[in-house]
Amino acid sequence: MNSPLKVAVLGCGSVGSQVVRLLREQADDLAARIGAPVELAGVAVRRLDGAREVEVPAELLTTDAAALVARDDVDVVIEVIGGIEPARSLILSALEHGASVVTANKALLAEDGATLFEAAEKAGRDLYYEAAVAGAIPILRPLRESLAGDKVTRVLGIVNGTTNFILDKMDTSGAGFGDALEEAQALGYAEADPTADVEGFDAAAKAAILASLAFHSRVTANDVHREGITEVSAGDVRSARDMDSVVKLLAIAELRTDDQGEEAVSVRVHPAMIPRSHPLASVREAYNAVFVESEAAGQLMFYGPGAGGSPTASAVLGDLVTVARNHRQGTRGVGESAYADRAVLPMGETRTRYHVAIDVDDKAGVLAAVALAFAEHGVSIQTVRQEGRGDDAQLVVVSHEATDAALAATVDHLRGMDIVREVTSVMRVEGTEE
Amino acid sequence: MNSPLKVAVLGCGSVGSQVVRLLREQADDLAARIGAPVELAGVAVRRLDGAREVEVPAELLTTDAAALVARDDVDVVIEVIGGIEPARSLILSALEHGASVVTANKALLAEDGATLFEAAEKAGRDLYYEAAVAGAIPILRPLRESLAGDKVTRVLGIVNGTTNFILDKMDTSGAGFGDALEEAQALGYAEADPTADVEGFDAAAKAAILASLAFHSRVTANDVHREGITEVSAGDVRSARDMDSVVKLLAIAELRTDDQGEEAVSVRVHPAMIPRSHPLASVREAYNAVFVESEAAGQLMFYGPGAGGSPTASAVLGDLVTVARNHRQGTRGVGESAYADRAVLPMGETRTRYHVAIDVDDKAGVLAAVALAFAEHGVSIQTVRQEGRGDDAQLVVVSHEATDAALAATVDHLRGMDIVREVTSVMRVEGTEE
Structure with missing residues (x-):
């Protein structure tokens, strides 16, 4: 020996x-x-x-x-x-x-x-x-080696078990964030100070690592646009249900085109609605999964326990x-691969889609006024659903892709309109075709 | 350069x-x-x-x-x-x-x-x-390298897209095997001569490769017990539905203990019922997925396009x-790893579970007689469901684990019983806890 x-x-x-x-x-x-x-x-x-x-x-x-x-x-x-x-x-x-x-x-x-x-x-x-x-999920080695002959275009990951447990609980029981967090803490899925998990810091670190490997560029945690799940309400989760969707905290790394037509990296962590038919939607409890899209391989998913x-x-x-x-x-495996050296796209310039639910006055012309607000910011609407009457009148709008800045400005605009009583849910939409 | x-x-x-x-x-x-x-x-x-x-x-x-x-x-x-x-x-x-x-x-x-x-x-x-x-699914490299520090105990794979497309179609539309095959052929998912796919030859070759890597032993296609899906009927698929399960053609490689208490490899391809809650159940159309269980990592799944x-x-x-x-x-990667040199367990000695549906005479004592037939072969029953009355009386039995030989003998025994009109569905059950 x-x-x-x-x-x-x-x-x-x-x-x-x-x-x-x-x-x-x-x-x-x-x-x-x-x-x-x-x-x-x-x-x-x-x-x-x-x-x-x-x-x-x-x-x-x-x-x-x-x-x-x-x-x-x-x-x-x-x-x-x-x-x-x-x-x-x-x-x-x-x-x-x-x-x-x-x-x-x-x-x-x-x-x-x-x-x-x-x-x-x-x-x-x-x-x-x-x-x-x-x-335990083999994801870095597949990105570094198995997909080394392919061009990865997008990585969508559920990479934090604590937040997935909480969001899953909110989806299945209708609980609010606070109650679901308490249950997660009681069961040992969340720490006494859950900040790193629920504010997305943990997922953002992983997003940076995934983006670096997927796009052969140096991406740090500071480059990652980060939003946690503390603002996700029972209403958001219900709204997702009505869309046959589910809310997940996603770590997203995408190859996008910037203003100059150059390929750049969009990297972000935020809650998003994904359709229940998407493979990531069925990732339950504290499990993790990483969904990868590449030019030649198509759609791949890697699933398993994300911690422990x-x-x-x-x-x-x-x-x-x-x-x-x-x-x-006396040899070495694959070292760092950062030759592509792609820039990170600011969140405002990243193209996303929004789901917006609005409590509105029930009078003629409301839908037209809301549609006009979207149009003023250059945001095209995919669907509008009108629900309820009188005091319960609600509009649910799902946009087409637009820059995140334009979408955010649209929501600000809506909030300032007289006919809008309240913007009750704003959430990005991922995992669907345009 | x-x-x-x-x-x-x-x-x-x-x-x-x-x-x-x-x-x-x-x-x-x-x-x-x-x-x-x-x-x-x-x-x-x-x-x-x-x-x-x-x-x-x-x-x-x-x-x-x-x-x-x-x-x-x-x-x-x-x-x-x-x-x-x-x-x-x-x-x-x-x-x-x-x-x-x-x-x-x-x-x-x-x-x-x-x-x-x-x-x-x-x-x-x-x-x-x-x-x-x-x-395209990275599965061999994860088995060879990512899990090289772990002990893999089971691999369950949907590794043939043609048969998965056919079974998925039978599940969603209620079609029989022949109609589903024709549709698969029309859409280019099955070849004019579908033998290699529907008889399980393609899956058996992949099962041998997976078993070799997972268990560090030489396993060839000849070692693989192989059953295709041509005998899977619309009734089997309905029966699975009633159990909140779905029929999949699985490539299975397991570490089992033989009569002498030695670890041996069970390797087989056959249709099996798995619960709809199992991650493999949601693998639709011609997609492939490989589910891996290991001692330390727990349950992992790798999903993606299996062909093209x-x-x-x-x-x-x-x-x-x-x-x-x-x-x-001037170096080499990991070569063959066959040091464990484990024996392949004969199918008859492999412990499996059966789902059996039986048309029976509707008279007193039938359930007892059927239960006795299972007991005579040393097979323990997990659940019995009795359905219908009179000419439609049916018993649906799900066994606990027993050797495949004992289970097959039980089914033969049932077929010879006077009170049994017909054994309408026999299928192995996988992906559940005992």
Whole structure:
């Protein structure tokens, strides 16, 4: 047998402890697939008494992560601490010291991936991060490799399980956002402070990573237009139901044409209505799915658990096998691919579609006045539905594609009209043909 | 720029012509991703006047495929002829002459993959074949690489678009098999001679490939228990509806325990009822999907177009990019992984569940007699539904898991009973918890 491959694990929380468990339980299979046994070189934890109850021999636990990654004998470092620092410094040090790196750190990659990729390139080592997006679902490798001969045009992802659980609950039970969030918290699907999930920060980091890979360009979390789901009301969800649609928080990365006719990247996270017939509509509870459109392959979807210690550890170990094989053979896998260097399109210039529900006075000419407001902003209407009479009179308008700025201006305009009592629901529409 | 990578294409039918088109249209992107421009070295066709209308310069067309693959300057050979010979000889010759190979040839891989893998190993070259299973859907690479750190326990695939189109049509319209087949033929989803599809041969080849990869063992098409959909009746589909289920032709590869307590591979293709709530149930028309269960990742699904020139070409070119990068760098990707060398479990010993609908005499004691017949074969019943009275009296039984042999014997037994007028529907049940 070949000499063992030494692996250091940084972090022993819900993911790290599962990585350690699988390294032990799958040891024989991992050895066969890598071509050498895997030896745990050390596990860095914040406090020695804080390590989860995994059977890590005491002599392998250390609080000195910096010393662990700098060890000469460590071949691969698995970083599952999360956050920007000390994760970034540790990864950079690991690469400098000749180790290859596997990480699940979406926040760091979305904020400062370029620094990491350049360090990996310089060191001639691998930096793999399948677990950073959509947990166990193999989506980064398919984008990087399987679709490398195709042209990806759009990625629509349900990449945050917490918000999908909440929106699914609102859809099936009619609950409002607050009640659904409470239930998600009670069941462990949402944290006590749910900000990162419900405000879309988590999804925005993943959107940046997906956009970078899909369009071979550097896209950071700051480039992502971000709206969370806290403003989604039971009325919005009912309105979607009436359209035979469902509200999902989508991470969207699209290739679009800018004013100059150049291809640019639109990247955004916001709630949107999608038809129930769309494959993403049937993604329930805390599951994740990523829908990919490309020129030659057409429509693909990747579905599975988007979080959790064990699923995330599966993705980490898949990367480990590749990285370990490469490390042993002195080769590298695919590095960063940012050759296309496409610009990011401002949200206002991105073409979207709006669904707008308006409480209006029930008198003659209302529909004409509303239609005129859309026309003044150059927005073409696809459908108008008129519902109720008297005090309950409501118009539901679905637009054709227009710039997001024109659509937003139209909604502002509607809000200021005398005949409009209230704009009760505004939501973008995705996943339909023009 | 680096010196060009020379690619030979064998076959210029629906897939080959799309490969040639994409090589031209995506030339700049392919060059950036590979690190060298791709140059078409030649396209082998059966007849010079038979090549599809793709813009292949006449001097690149040849009817001498054997000479093309033996050329010293060819780096990668793309084989999209299909069938066993001359495809096998051409691939072996290409490898011997130092080329790496990308193929979409499921029949050849399922019949004699071992010969090809050994030749690739000996030559130190890559043999990639993503396009052989489920067209554009990245499924082989996820199994080979993304899940390489996990333990796959089950693969359930809808891997034949023709049969899925027919069964979907039977489900939505109530049509019988014959009418649905005719419609599929009229729309181009089924061939004039539909045998390979409707009898499950195509799906069986893909099942063998999936089982080999999932379980790191050599599984050939001959190992696959195969039943087609020609016997599926409108009554079976109605019966499935009554169970809130749908009939799908599934390619199934499972890790099971044999009599000696050893892990063995069950691999089979047959129609089965799955609940409408299962992710595979919503796969409509000619789409394909592969559902994967693994210990750590849980349940994953991969969905997309399973056939067609352009989607299949996307998979071929994804492989080309990887193989070309490796070829340039003098490395290889993951080769065959058959270290586990698991045995294939005979179908009779495989544990399955049956749905059985029986027309019975409407008299006292019938249910008891039928229940006794199940018990005599050691088959435990999960549910019995009694429907109708008099001449229309029907029992619908769903069993718990038992060996397929015991279940088949139970059905034979039922057929011989005086009180049983007719066994009207027998179908296996998949995708449910015991």
